[in-house]
Amino acid sequence: MKYEVIIGLEIHIETKTNTKMFSSASSLFDAPANSNVSVVDMAFPGTLPTVNKKAVQNAIMLGHALNMEIDDELHFDRKNYFYSDLPKGYQITQQRRPIGSNGYLDIYVNDTKKRIRIERIHMEEDTAKQIHLGEVTLIDYNRAGNPLVELVTEPDLRSADEAMAFVEAVREIVTFLEISDGKMEEGSLRCDVNISLRPVGVSKFGNKVEIKNMNSISNIGKAIETEIKRQVNYLIKGLKLKVRHGGMTMPLKIQLQCVKKMKALIIDIFLKEIFYQFL
Amino acid sequence: MRYLGLTMTELHELYVSGKATPLDVVNEVIEALTKDKNNILEKTMYDEARSMAQSLTKVEKDNLLWGIPFLVKDNIAMKGIETTGSSNILNGFIPLCNAEVIDKLLAAKAIPVAKTTLDEFGMGGRGETGHKGITYNPYGKERTRIVGGSSSGSASGVASGYVPFAVGSDTGDSIRKPASFAGLVGFKPTWGEISRFGLFAFMPTLDHVGFFTRSVSEARVLFEKTRGYDKKDATSVMNVPFKTEKDATLKGKKVAVLEPIFALMKNKLLIKEFHNLVDKLRQAGAVVDFVPFDKDLLAAIFPTYFILSCAEANVSNACLTGIGFGNKEEGASYEEIVANTRGKGFSSRIKYRLMLGQYALKKENRNEYYDRAQKARRLIVEAVDKVLENYDVIMLPAAPNHAPTVDKQSEPHSEIENNFMAIANFGGNPSLTLPYFLDEGLPLGVNLTGKPFDDFNVLNIALKIEEITGLYNLHAGLKS
Numbered sequence: 001m002k003y004e005v006i007i008g009l010e011i012h013i014e015t016k017t018n019t020k021m022f023s024s025a026s027s028l029f030d031a032p033a034n035s036n037v038s039v040v041d042m043a044f045p046g047t048l049p050t051v052n053k054k055a056v057q058n059a060i061m062l063g064h065a066l067n068m069e070i071d072d073e074l075h076f077d078r079k080n081y082f083y084s085d086l087p088k089g090y091q092i093t094q095q096r097r098p099i100g101s102n103g104y105l106d107i108y109v110n111d112t113k114k115r116i117r118i119e120r121i122h123m124e125e126d127t128a129k130q131i132h133l134g135e136v137t138l139i140d141y142n143r144a145g146n147p148l149v150e151l152v153t154e155p156d157l158r159s160a161d162e163a164m165a166f167v168e169a170v171r172e173i174v175t176f177l178e179i180s181d182g183k184m185e186e187g188s189l190r191c192d193v194n195i196s197l198r199p200v201g202v203s204k205f206g207n208k209v210e211i212k213n214m215n216s217i218s219n220i221g222k223a224i225e226t227e228i229k230r231q232v233n234y235l236i237k238g239l240k241l242k243v244r245h246g247g248m249t250m251p252l253k254i255q256l257q258c259v260k261k262m263k264a265l266i267i268d269i270f271l272k273e274i275f276y277q278f279l
Numbered sequence: 280m281r282y283l284g285l286t287m288t289e290l291h292e293l294y295v296s297g298k299a300t301p302l303d304v305v306n307e308v309i310e311a312l313t314k315d316k317n318n319i320l321e322k323t324m325y326d327e328a329r330s331m332a333q334s335l336t337k338v339e340k341d342n343l344l345w346g347i348p349f350l351v352k353d354n355i356a357m358k359g360i361e362t363t364g365s366s367n368i369l370n371g372f373i374p375l376c377n378a379e380v381i382d383k384l385l386a387a388k389a390i391p392v393a394k395t396t397l398d399e400f401g402m403g404g405r406g407e408t409g410h411k412g413i414t415y416n417p418y419g420k421e422r423t424r425i426v427g428g429s430s431s432g433s434a435s436g437v438a439s440g441y442v443p444f445a446v447g448s449d450t451g452d453s454i455r456k457p458a459s460f461a462g463l464v465g466f467k468p469t470w471g472e473i474s475r476f477g478l479f480a481f482m483p484t485l486d487h488v489g490f491f492t493r494s495v496s497e498a499r500v501l502f503e504k505t506r507g508y509d510k511k512d513a514t515s516v517m518n519v520p521f522k523t524e525k526d527a528t529l530k531g532k533k534v535a536v537l538e539p540i541f542a543l544m545k546n547k548l549l550i551k552e553f554h555n556l557v558d559k560l561r562q563a564g565a566v567v568d569f570v571p572f573d574k575d576l577l578a579a580i581f582p583t584y585f586i587l588s589c590a591e592a593n594v595s596n597a598c599l600t601g602i603g604f605g606n607k608e609e610g611a612s613y614e615e616i617v618a619n620t621r622g623k624g625f626s627s628r629i630k631y632r633l634m635l636g637q638y639a640l641k642k643e644n645r646n647e648y649y650d651r652a653q654k655a656r657r658l659i660v661e662a663v664d665k666v667l668e669n670y671d672v673i674m675l676p677a678a679p680n681h682a683p684t685v686d687k688q689s690e691p692h693s694e695i696e697n698n699f700m701a702i703a704n705f706g707g708n709p710s711l712t713l714p715y716f717l718d719e720g721l722p723l724g725v726n727l728t729g730k731p732f733d734d735f736n737v738l739n740i741a742l743k744i745e746e747i748t749g750l751y752n753l754h755a756g757l758k759s
Contacts, residue, residue, distance in 0.1 A: 039375050043598035045364065046356040046378060046477040050513045078594045080640070084613040089597020137613070139602075 003197040007157035014188040015058040021125040021147035022049030033140040041145040043088040055147035058179040068103030085127040098122035107165040117154035160224035284440035301332035301346030317415040319432035321353040321394035322361040328392045344387040350445035353394040356477040364400045365409030368624025378477020395432025401481045406431025417755040424682040427457035434461040437491040440754035444492045452700035454489045455712040460682035462714045462722030462753040466498040470707025471516035474509030480595040482588040485704040493752045495741045527739030530564035535670040538569040543696040552716040584701040586652040593636030660706040672727040677712040681721035709734040714750040
C-alpha cells in the first residue's frame with residue numbers, strides 16, 4: 001500500500017526587541033543568569049503586564065509578509081498550567097484571537113511552486129530556562145517573558161523536502177524583515193513537526209505524532225524521514241499508532257516517549273491540594 | 280486623644296496653624312492602634328511612620344494630604360513591608376516596589392502607618408476569612424458585629440477614628456459594603472482612573488482601588504491626587520477630561536431608584552429613611568424616579584459575579600506556587616512543592632473558590648459557564664447603561680440592614696439586595712456609599728452609582744446628600 005505523508009509545522013520565532021513581551025526588563029537572555037528579570041516576569045503579586053509595542057509591530061510585519069489577515073484589535077488570553085519554568089502559572093498568549101490568520105506562503109521544491117496555507121500567527125511569551133543538574137533544577141528567568149511569535153501551518157506539507165523548504169523560507173523572511181535573527185541552533189527559531197500518514201486516496205487523517213524542538217533545518221529533514229519509516233513499519237504490521245508527543249535529542253538517535261503534557265497536571269495538583277487539606 | 284477622630288481638613292488646619300505636627304498625630308495614632316481590639320492590623324510600620332513624620336517640617340498649605348496618617352489594605356504592595364493579602368501562603372512576602380497608589384500618596388506626603396486585614400485575597404464579604412480571623416466593627420457592643428469585607432481592617436480603622444482615611448480595594452462591593460456597615464464614605468472611582476499596579480489581582484476586569492473617608496469632600500481630594508495614567512498599568516486611562524463642576528447643585532439632577540431592588544428591602548426604618556431622603560432630594564430640586572429593571576438580570580448578578588471572579592481568581596493566583604517567592608513548602612518534585620505550598624497556604628474557602636473557577640474554565644465547561652457569564656455581564660452592563668442614559672446616578676440602600684452580628688449565620692450569598700452593587704464593577708462605573716441614617720446607633724449607607732468617567736458628578740451629588748443628612752465625620756469608639 002502507498003502512503004501519503006501529512007505534515008504540519010508549528011514554528012516559534014523569538015522576535016527582536018529591546019525589552020520583554022510584557023515587562024520593561026531587557027530581553028537579552030544571554031546575560032548572567034537571572035540578571036534580566038523584573039517583578040512582572042517573576043509574577044510578583046500586584047504586577048501587571050504591559051504589551052511591548054515593538055513586539056506587536058514585529059508580529060504585524062510577519063503577518064503581512066505571510067499574506068495574513070491582521071486582527072484590528074489586540075486580544076490576549078491566559079493559558080493556565082503549572083510548571084516550574086512558568087512563574088506566572090499561566091502563559092499570556094493569543095488563544096482566541098491571533099494577531100494574524102488565514103495566510104499562505106509559496107515555497108519552491110525542485111523548481112515547482114507550492115502554496116502552503118498558514119492557519120495563524122500569534123504572540124506569546126517565552127518560559128524560563130531550566131537547567132537540570134541531577135537532583136537539582138536551576139531556573140534562569142532571563143528568558144521568561146521574552147516575546148515569541150508562533151506560526152501554525154495547515155497540514156499542507158507532504159514531504160521532508162517541503163517542510164525544510166518552508167522553514168527555510170520563513171527564516172529568510174524573518175531575517176530580511178529584521179524581526180528575528182532566525183538562528184535555529186541558538187533557539188531563536190524553533191520548530192515542532194506534526195506528522196501522520198494515511199493510505200493514498202483516503203481523506204481521513206491518521207493519528208499524528210509531534211516531534212518537538214528541532215534545532216536545525218537538516219535535522220527537521222532527518223527527523224521526518226525517520227518518523228515516516230517508523231510509521232510505515234507500524235502501519236504495514238497493522239498496528240495502530242498512538243497519538244503522542246515526542247522530544248528529540250540533537251544527534252537524532254532517540255525519540256523520547258511522550259513528554260508529559262503539563263496542562264493535564266492542573267487538575268491533578270488541585271485534587272492533591274484538596275486531598276492534603278482533608279487528610 | 281487630641282487628634283484622633285479628626286478629619287483630614289481639621290488636621291490640616293492644625294498643621295497650618297502650627298498647633299500640631301505630623302509626629303504628634305502619628306504618635307497618637309500608633310498609641311491607639313496598639314490598643315485596638317477589633318483585629319484590624321497586619322504588618323505595622325510604626326518606626327517608618329515616625330521617621331517620615333519627623334522629616335515633615337515644612338507644611339504645604341495647599342496640600343490636604345500633607346502629614347496625614349493612613350491605613351492600607353494588605354493586598355496592596357508596599358516596598359519592603361510584608362504584604363500577605365491576609366493569606367498564609369504569602370506570610371513573609373516582601374514586595375520589591377510600591378503600588379502606584381501608594382507612591383502617589385507618599386509623594387503627597389501622606390504617612391502610611393499600618394497594613395490592614397482583609398478577607399483572604401479579597402475573596403469574601405464579611406471580614407471573617409483572613410488568616411488573622413474575624414475583624415470587628417467598632418460600632419455596637421465590643422467585638423460583636425462584623426464590619427463587612429473584604430476591606431475590613433481599613434473600614435474598621437477609619438470608623439474607629441484612628442486615621443482620617445484608608446486605602447481599600449473593591450471587586451464586588453469590598454469598599455462600598457463595609458462603608459455602609461461602618462458609617463463611612465467608601466468610594467470606588469471609574470475603572471482605569473486609579474492605577475491598579477501593586478494591587479494583588481483577584482479579578483482584573485472588576486478590581487478597583489478606592490478609599491474610605493469620613494466625608495465626601497475628602498474622598499474627592501484623594502481621588503484627585505491619585506487618579507491618572509500609569510504606564511505600569513495598561514488599563515489606566517489617558518487623557519480623560521477633568522470634569523469638575525463648581526457650585527454643584529441638586530437642581531435638575533436625575534436620580535433613579537431601581538424599583539425591583541428597593542422592593543426587596545424589608546427593614547421598615549430603612550424604607551422610611553430612604554423615602555425621607557428621596558423627599559428631601561426632591562425638595563432640593565432633584566428628580567427622583569423609581570424605575571423598572573429586568574428581574575432576570577438582577578437574579579443573574581450574583582452567579583455572574585461568582586463564576587467570573589472564581590474563574591479569574593484561579594488564574595490570577597496561579598503564580599502562588601512557592602517556587603519563585605512566597606511561603607514555600609518542601610516536596611520531592613516541583614509538583615509536590617506546588618501542591619504542598621498551595622495545599623497548606625490557602626484556606627479551604629479559597630480552594631473551594633479556585634476549584635469552582637477551574638471547573639468553569641475547563642475546556643468542556645468553558646462555553647457553558649465562563650463564556651455565558653461574560654455574556655450575562657454584558658447584558659447587565661447594557662441594562663444599567665440604559666438607565667444611566669436618562670439619569671445621573673442610580674441610588675439604592677447599600678445594604679438591607681446594619682452590620683450583622685458575628686454569630687449570625689451568614690445570609691445566603693445569592694440574595695440580590697446583598698449583592699447588587701457588583702453592577703458597578705461589571706461596568707466599571709464610579710460608585711460611592713455614604714451614611715444616611717443610624718439605627719440604634721448603627722449606621723446604614725446609601726449607594727450612588729454613576730456613568731463611567733462621571734466621577735465628579737457622583738461626588739457632587741454625594742456631597743449634597745451629605746449636607747442633607749448631616750452625617751459628616753462619623754466615627755465610633757473614641758468616646759473617652
